[in-house]
Amino acid sequence: MGxxxxxxxxxxxxxxxxxPGELIISKIDAVMVQDGTGPLAVSEFEKLNKTKLFNxxxxxxxxxHAAPSPRKELSNSHIVLRNFAxxxxxxxxxxxxxxxxxxxxxxFINPGEVLLGADSxxxxxxxxxxxxxxxxxxxxxxxxxxxxxxxxxxxxxxxxLEGSFPKGVYAKDLILYLIGLIGADGATYKALEFTGxxxxxxxxxxxxxxxxxxxxxxxxxxxxxxxxxxxxxxxxNGRGDKFKEIKADVDAKYExxxxxNLNELKPTISCPHTVDNTKTIDEMEKxxxxxxxxxxxxxxxxxxxxxxxEILRGKKVKKSVRLIVSPASRKVFLQALEEGLIKTFVEAxxxxxTSGCGACVGVHAGILGDGEVCLAxxxxxxxxxxxNTEGFIYLxxxxxxxxxxxxxxxxxxxxxx
Amino acid sequence: xELKGKAFKFGDDISTDHIxxxxxxxxxxxxxxxxxxxxxxxxxxxxxxxxxxxxxxAGNNFGLGSSREHAPQIIKIAGVGAVLAKSFARIxxxxxxxxxxxxxxxxTDKIDAGDELSIDIKEGYVKNITKNITIPITPxxxxxxxxxxxxxxxxxxxxxxxxxxx
Numbered sequence: 001m002g003x004x005x006x007x008x009x010x011x012x013x014x015x016x017x018x019x020p021g022e023l024i025i026s027k028i029d030a031v032m033v034q035d036g037t038g039p040l041a042v043s044e045f046e047k048l049n050k051t052k053l054f055n056x057x058x059x060x061x062x063x064x065h066a067a068p069s070p071r072k073e074l075s076n077s078h079i080v081l082r083n084f085a086x087x088x089x090x091x092x093x094x095x096x097x098x099x100x101x102x103x104x105x106x107x108f109i110n111p112g113e114v115l116l117g118a119d120s121x122x123x124x125x126x127x128x129x130x131x132x133x134x135x136x137x138x139x140x141x142x143x144x145x146x147x148x149x150x151x152x153x154x155x156x157x158x159x160x161l162e163g164s165f166p167k168g169v170y171a172k173d174l175i176l177y178l179i180g181l182i183g184a185d186g187a188t189y190k191a192l193e194f195t196g197x198x199x200x201x202x203x204x205x206x207x208x209x210x211x212x213x214x215x216x217x218x219x220x221x222x223x224x225x226x227x228x229x230x231x232x233x234x235x236x237n238g239r240g241d242k243f244k245e246i247k248a249d250v251d252a253k254y255e256x257x258x259x260x261n262l263n264e265l266k267p268t269i270s271c272p273h274t275v276d277n278t279k280t281i282d283e284m285e286k287x288x289x290x291x292x293x294x295x296x297x298x299x300x301x302x303x304x305x306x307x308x309x310e311i312l313r314g315k316k317v318k319k320s321v322r323l324i325v326s327p328a329s330r331k332v333f334l335q336a337l338e339e340g341l342i343k344t345f346v347e348a349x350x351x352x353x354t355s356g357c358g359a360c361v362g363v364h365a366g367i368l369g370d371g372e373v374c375l376a377x378x379x380x381x382x383x384x385x386x387x388n389t390e391g392f393i394y395l396x397x398x399x400x401x402x403x404x405x406x407x408x409x410x411x412x413x414x415x416x417x
Numbered sequence: 418x419e420l421k422g423k424a425f426k427f428g429d430d431i432s433t434d435h436i437x438x439x440x441x442x443x444x445x446x447x448x449x450x451x452x453x454x455x456x457x458x459x460x461x462x463x464x465x466x467x468x469x470x471x472x473x474x475a476g477n478n479f480g481l482g483s484s485r486e487h488a489p490q491i492i493k494i495a496g497v498g499a500v501l502a503k504s505f506a507r508i509x510x511x512x513x514x515x516x517x518x519x520x521x522x523x524x525t526d527k528i529d530a531g532d533e534l535s536i537d538i539k540e541g542y543v544k545n546i547t548k549n550i551t552i553p554i555t556p557x558x559x560x561x562x563x564x565x566x567x568x569x570x571x572x573x574x575x576x577x578x579x580x581x582x583x
Contacts, residue, residue, distance in 0.1 A: 023560055024583065037486065040445070044571055048575065074442065074443050077446050136485075136508060136512035138486060138569070141571070145574075148580070150583065188478070188504070188507055189507055362440050362442070384438045384439070
């Protein structure tokens with residue numbers, strides 16, 4: 001019987017042919033924590049009385065959620081991670097190097113691998129044809145020690161994309177549309193597999209945005225098959241030799257098939273306080289905004305910054321709006337500097353902040369005030385997400401965010417394209 | 418094992434940001450302190466009003482969002498007897514079992530705020546004492562029962578030296 005991408009990768013890691021619903025012990029190729037979840041993983045690891053990590057070269061600790069540290073308690077958590085990395089020879093990604101998921105796709109994860117991360121958006125690496133999923137700190141502690149974990153093999157929803165995006169519509173609009181369609185728990189425990197002629201046309205940056213948000217529908221993984229674009233991406237990042245063909249069998253069994261015609265999509269907005277509370281821009285009333293946030297593991301890549309800069313070039317952000325831009329990694333930041341995008345943002349009136357998670361996780365660098373409204377390119381708009389339960393968060397593409405920053409309200413970017 | 422306590426009612430889609438908000442990120446290194454704020458952004462009075470053994474009762478998709486294990490940790494540390502919901506988000510579910518917090522999947526529409534409940538895990542039902550009705554529990558998967566019985570994942574690994582689940 002044919003297998004889906006998830007079933008194929010997990011079969012290779014369980015050493016046998018696996019079926020949906022089956023409980024397996026899977027080898028884990030790489031494991032990560034960040035500064036929010038890492039210290040707890042470290043203390044749980046220590047309870048296991050192990051003297052070494054199973055695979056130190058592929059145990060990666062990221063300082064990105066509170067980077068640079070805004071308070072002493074978090075500075076002390078960072079010390080815990082630095083000491084652990086030094087003691088056990090794990091890899092440390094410091095303040096300013098970037099958001100974990102961006103760093104993982106740039107430098108660490110390859111097609112066909114299984115990545116377990118103590119962060120829910122670990123699913124981002126699914127765009128590289130890797131089975132990547134988020135778990136908690138205790139699970140990670142055990143993987144750090146044993147190099148394996150238990151998993152239930154998920155059944156798969158096949159998302160068939162046809163056509164191409166109309167003007168003003170991007171990968172973010174597609175994934176928001178899908179989450180609105182199936183709901184925040186519409187794919188709980190399932191793997192999503194994106195395929196079809198529309199999926200083949202997507203750039204890697206677009207695929208990362210889509211995989212990143214798979215968890216917002218409850219999914220365990222958001223997977224793409226690998227192709228020449230995957231190969232090109234790996235080559236650009238010095239890992240061309242790691243390419244592997246990953247694709248589902250033609251007779252693979254899917255629990256559900258969802259067809260989406262990209263031509264029919266419109267700019268889409270998630271409204272407070274759940275990601276599945278979506279509206280097309282045509283359905284939106286006029287919502288005035290206080291802050292616009294462009295960045296994060298969802299939409300802080302160079303391609304996103306180019307789109308935003310194109311709209312902001314020679315324009316000024318509305319006086320009543322604060323625009324905050326955070327390139328997703330140091331690599332993206334450098335590229336944006338080289339291309340003059342940072343100059344464009346600063347000239348338009350933006351504040352540029354360190355590559356990291358910052359305001360998206362409500363820790364620092366863009367916390368909302370009472371009653372304030374933010375339009376953000378991030379992946380979550382839960383109540384309190386940006387540090388204040390009295391704030392209101394809307395989610396959109398970088399293009400909609402950039403244009404809205406100029407207008408002062410959530411606006412239809414198709415007007416200027 | 419019989420558990421008894423009062424129901425504190427919450428709605429659908431209670432996220433880990435409601436349970437352990439990002440604005441208290443710096444308290445993650447001090448779980449007893451963070452536990453004083455448990456579920457604060459869903460019900461600001463919950464932590465001060467609940468008594469040891471009381472129950473969190475919610476709708477669909479409880480615990481969605483971040484992978485932060487601090488969320489189930491502080492519910493447990495606060496002394497909550499169990500979380501009852503119509504459904505749970507995947508990562509929260511796994512985290513809760515790994516650290517030994519009991520989750521009960523059942524029809525929570527039959528429970529109102531303040532109802533007295535008792536839970537019989539072995540027989541598989543929740544008794545709503547106030548309403549004098551019995552609500553069946555969706556049985557936990559075997560792997561979860563084993564992990565809970567052994568005191569969570571770390572204890573399981575210490576006991577067996579490896580996974581002993583499959």
